[in-house]
Amino acid sequence: MQAQENLYFIALVPPEPLCSQIWALKEEMRDKWSSQASLNSPPHITLHMPFTLKENREKAVVQGLQELAEGYKPFSVELDGYGAFPPRVIYLHVTPSDALKRLQSDVGDLMKRGFHIFGEEAGSRPFRPHLTLASRDLKKEAFEKAWQELREKEFSGRWMAQGITLLRHTGQRWEELSLAEFADASVAADDYA
DSSP: OOOOEEEEEEEEOOOTTHHHHHHHHHHHHHHHHOOOGGGGSOSOEEEEEEEEEEGGGHHHHHHHHHHHHTTOOOEEEEEEEEEEETTTEEEEEEOOOHHHHHHHHHHHHHHHHHHOOOOSOTTTSOOOOEEEEEOTTSOHHHHHHHHHHHTTOOOEEEEEEOEEEEEEEOSSSEEEEEEEEOTTHHHHHHHHO
């Protein structure tokens, strides 16, 4: 019997209450501009684009991510305003950091070397960390109006990244499957509060 294949991706997911604040912005995009595709996943910064994997290899990926995460300490992630990838994507801008860039690169290397799963090829597109609010179902006309309204609007947020999240698609939406915690994550979370 063949193992079932599922769809996965790897991300940083902000904690509460920031996660709920960002979710409310996604709902606003749905209500005001009829863009609801981003509501299929929790707010996140993508570290590795979606990939298919046989379900019987899932535990190995979880273990690989945990081993990778143990080499990291929690680090600050800062959100600063809105951004866009015309003509359909509006997002919250993430201030780039060396830790975030290194993590994204290390996740890509792990998936490539350990599992022969390839994401964006190095150098093909630069890593532009962001949290998507509206995407593929945002009509071009709505994009123009929404971007006019949001381009000068302020939004800021900050959190301590505590680990790497593996998400799995249920057939309808993305769900958080596992969190590979960084070294000393619980201590840093307490210090940050």
